[in-house]
Amino acid sequence: MLRLQIEPPAGNTRGPVYTESLLRALHRANPARHQLVLELGTFNGGVGLAVTCPDELKAVFLQEFQDAYPGVTIRVLPAGSETTSPATQSSIRRTRTLRLNPDVFPLRTWEAFLDDTDQRMFADPVAGLLSAIRTGSSGRLTCRIELWLRPASAGRQRAAARTAARCRRDFPLRILRRVFWFYATSYSHVDRVFAWLLSRFAKHLTQERRLEDTKSSEPLFECWLHLTVTAPGEATSVADRKLREVAGAFGRFNQPDAGFIVSRLWHGRGPVRPRRLGFLLSPREIATLWHPVTESADSVSRLQTSDFREVEPPLTLLTRQNNTSDTLLGRVRFREQRNRFGITQDDLRRHLLAIGKTGCGKSTFLFNLVLQQIEAGRGVILIDPHGQLAEDVLHHIPKRRTNDVIVFDAGDRLAPVGFNPLIGPPGTDPSLIADGVLTAFKNVFGFDEATAPRLLHIFRNSLLSLSGRPDASLLTVQRLLTDALFRKTVIAGVTNPAVRDFWLTEFNRWNERDRTQYIASLQNKLGAFTTNEQLQAILGSTDRGLHLRTAMDNSQIVIANLSKGRIGHDPSRLLGSLLLSSIHLAAMSRADVPEAQRRDCVIVVDEFHAYLADGNTTIADALAESRKYRTSYVLSTQLLDQLDAATLAGVLGNCGSTLCMTVGPRDAEILSELLASGLTPEDLMRVPKYHAYLRLLVQGSPRTFSMTTLSPPRHVGNRASTVRRVSRERYGHQMPNPADGLRLNNKKPANPLAQT
Secondary structure, eight states, rough: OOOEEEOOOOOHHHHHHHHHHHHHHHTTOOOOOOEEEEEEEEEETEEEEEEEEEEHHHHHEEEEEEEETTTEEEOOOTTTSSSOOOOSSEEEEEEEEEEEESTTTTTOOOOGGBBSTTTTOOHHHHHHHHHHHHHTTTTTSSSEEEEEEEEHHHHHHHHHHHHHHHHTTTOOSHHHHHHHHHTTTOSHHHHHHHHHHHHEEEEGGBBBBGGGGOOTOOOOOEEEEEEEEOGGGHHHHHHHHHHHHHHHHHGGGGOOSSEEEEEEEEEEEEEEEEOOOOOEEEEEHHHHHOOOGGGGGGTTTTTTSSSSOOOOOOOOEEEEEEEETTTEEEEEEBBBBOEEEEEHHHHTTTTTTEEOOSSSOOOOOHHHHHHHHTTOEEEEEEESSEEEEEHHHTOOOOGGGGGGGGEEEEEOOOBOOOOOTTSSTTOHHHHHHHHHHHHHHHHHHHOOTTOOHHHHHHHHHHHHHHHTTOOTTTTTHHHHOOOOOHHHHHHOOOOOOOHHHHHIIIHHHHHHHHHHHHHHHHHHHHHHHHHHHHHHHHHOOSSSSHHHHHHHHHHHHHEEEOHHHOOOOHHHHHHHHHHHHHHHHHHHHGGGGGGGGGGEEEEEETTTOOOOOOOHHHHHHHHHHSSGTTTEEEEEOGGGSSSOOHHHHHHHHHHHHHHHOSOOHHHHHHHHHHHHHTHHHHHHOOOOTTTEEEEEETTEEEEEEEEEEEOOOOOOOOHHHHHHHHHHHHOOOOOGGGGGOOSSSOOOOOOOOEEO
């Protein structure tokens, strides 16, 4: 026997009619008359449903029940939990049995609980039973209702039909009819013989009653109903009172001709087993007494419902053998299916968006995805604004790929890797480079053409003048604005006539006072970064450092640690925005290579909203154009509200796959429409940790299903120090030591690159 706890989805709209159909199917599929136990009880301080099912009926019951109630969760309860063990040796158990008398007439079924109004509201009777058995959260007092049932034998069914035929007769006296019902439904054969003689005596005085007053034409179950309360030894009166309350809750099902009566009281600690003959119930009556609670019963407190609605995966996903080139994303979570699945590289090129609140498991998902790209030998660019994900990845770099790693750690004060956004790939249009840098500064400072037109005009022309020069960097912008001799040298190399005209006519036409005033605001903005020693070492580099086009073409691994806690919020946003714009330019510059020869590169950006400004189309453009350049974006964010309308539309429209973990109410409204498959906003707000709903591209077509993420791999050792040391030696440059100017001797300082 297997004991299962039933947790219906919150907001369940499917009523007892589906349970009735399930019971009819079980009646036909159980010729051996195996017993089934339906239970309403207390579980861990809450109330809910359970069923004890024999192994022979397990497959039929689970399949039929989960088909009837999509989204229901069935949990296997531990062995030995079928009995309610007393909390202590002094605990007492009280059990009463109920029986239906007479059982040939129907109870009040679920149709009687429908409110005949425009909305047809259903006053769920099971809600009253669950409220009656609800106890305190301490667990000292427990209560349960057990309905044992099995298909009635053929002889019992025929006897019920004969009794029903006699009961249809209208006895001349009501008291005589009551006497006949009592003896005709008795467990004693002598009583039944007396009832038969009584019916024969009154036969000539009777007339046939309406056929619908009985249930003999229905498939019937033989049933036993037990009410059990377990309480501390000093709470005997409390247990007895609770039993009376639960027994009284069954009064709502009584009819004038039939009702439940209390049979006997059991004492002791052992479980109660069915004895003698049971009473007869039809599938409709049983479904009225036990079924998953509908949404009309939301008032039941501490009702245990499913936290995660399971959605069936597509058949093509389960039947397809995972290719070694696929990127594994997780395991299917649907009923008993736990198949691992992945996404093909072609589908990944259509990008993936991961959404979820902090602490729901996004970093673990990204961690596994990055490691798989590294193991497969592909190029990876990881942008991490927190730093922990980048550090975890460094610990798992395989030895064979150590030389492929570029650790772009913005907080490295020993030998940082330089990055010059003004030097793009060969042949790149300088205006694209300037627009990318300008967009990054817009993101950090939040200004636009309407609020700071002159500032942007000056900054744009400065960037266009410097872009493409081998000695240009962001640090030279201020020198261009203030050093007339340097400015003259730069203007001499400018080939754009509009830019030359700006410097020679417009800029020179301003008097010294106006010019100082105009460029002061830009100098203040740039000074916030150019005075930062760490950013000076990174953005002022013109030789060694990070070259994104080279990293993409050589399938290298770029780990960008932009930890806000180490370098500050604004520097982190600036570097991230500059990296994204430069990645987009590097990807588009691969147009000079045939598509078949372009190597795949996966760009993983955690908290990508931090690097976008309102109206910034960098990400939307990159998603729309990068597939043909073999670059795949995996974007992660906590809230869609952090994106403006245009960017949100571009991201949702161009990301072929969407992973949804726990989200807030406003995001749930948007994503429930995107994911569809019957998911409601409430479902998306209750997703457990490491669970998700995934709208996955399967052979170019999106399908939504439920899943769980993969567990992170076991820690393999301290590889980070070795990888970091190799990266410093190959791509880093030594920062100047302020103490060098104070040295009185000519001794050469120790080489920091040799340190780990």
